[in-house]
Amino acid sequence: MRKEAKMGIFGLCLVIPSFLLLSVIVITPIILSFFESLRNESGGYDLSRYVYLFTDEGMRANIVFTLQVTIVSCVIVLAVSYALAVYMRFSTGRLVDLIRKTYMIPIFIPGVIATYGLINLLGNHGWLSRWLLLFGGTLPRIIFDQKGIIIANLWFNIPFTTMLLSSALAGIPNAVIESAKDIGASRLRIFFRIIMPLSYKTFLVAVTFVFMGVIGSFTAPFLVGPNAPQMLGVSMEQVFSVFQEREQAAAISFFTFLLCSLLGYFYIRSMVKEETARP
């Protein structure tokens, strides 16, 4: 018993430094910004900063715009990544090997660079429009438009999500799938009855990270997005540094935090279940 208590204290000592760091650079600022967001213009405390989010026309447009971009990006990213992960898991050949070896590289490419490349490629007189000109086609307006932000989000998130899903699919034993095939299950049936149920937890993780990443993103919408309406990340920055309204910026970031926390709740719940099941 005494030895266990000693080990417990030792464990705490190992964890405390990183937790202290976390409290200084994450938890304290979040709490500070929460109180900041409750301060109204006369110095008292109320919800006026949050009321403004829903009453101001421009702000409302920004919120709707952000949710649109986020949801569309999430749906496309997850559909493509799932397809790609399943394809890589169950196919063989040189092409697949090549994709397997390279698909993770974009995760590591700096965001500014990728965005800059996309601007040059997809811009008005960009490379792609020159190639299309050969075949007589024209490119719709992508850069400085909602489409541009979504495409940039796909670029950043598909490799990451595919990586998460691949690791989940690798855990499904071949024997399970082969025995399902032996008794005559169709491909779709195998997908919905075996692959989906065995990987839905990772699916949830992927949804959470894509959602959080897109809703709080800054670089891509800042460089590629339209002037109005804006993504909340950009409008937050503008409210903070151009209009110098710290309280309002805090309210916007807390609002996005609340949006994320809904999803975060399910994510943490499923993780905790997993952790509890550990012997």
Place this chain on the structure above:
Amino acid sequence: MSWYFRAIGFRKIFEFLLLVAFVVFFVGPLLNLAVLAFSSKWNYPDLLPRQWSLQWWHFVLQEDDIAKSIGLSFLIAALVTVLSIVICIPAAYAFARIRFPLSRFFLFSFLLTHAFPKMGLYVSIAVLFYKLGLMNTLLGVVLVHMINVLMFMTWIPTAAFRNVHTAQEESARDVGATPFRVFRSITLPMAMPGILVASIFTFLNSLDEAQGTFLVGIPDFKTMPIVMYSIIADFPSSAGAVFSIILTAPTIILLLAAQRLVSADIMASGFQVK
């Protein structure tokens, strides 16, 4: 025509189209930058530059700001990596091997780093740093960079330590090794691939970080991505392309060197508990 398609199989065609789409989408932007970097004259609607040259490389490499930013970026990235190893690896070992009160609470608290919109978090941090006098200091910048890496720098090694079989540690104990010896000669080497991947990811993440540095490190700490922001705004796109290549080179080199270690399984363990 259709007999031809049938002969090589629709599956092959599908795979080929898939690969083309994949390459155009993911490689296209980077390839475009690579071509731009070596061009001196490339007007619309030419498919390829009319003149190739290295003039922008000379230009970029001669700028003082740029050479300085490269050194600074690497210094900061190295500091961030070392500091996060020192702080996070012991915690990861504790999560994997030691029972202690509130361990689950501590493990999941790292999720907070990814749950708050980054811009909002940086803004709040800037407010706090003003009060603490950490604005425009090296320590301030390093701390901001650590936000992004804390979670996977703890979770990936945690998973790596958990994957080491306790039976191996126990048998070493049985033949008389001290706990420290067991850790040094058995647990640590077996968890090394995970720790290395996490460290590389941390290093690259720090090289890439722009928004937080922009807010906290101005005006003295101009890292490569920050210089990139101003290059995009002030110089022709060829200069931006050259600098993009310089900024991407460390990523490619490190990834090639660690190619065998970086697997989806190890990376994924940084974002979920399995």
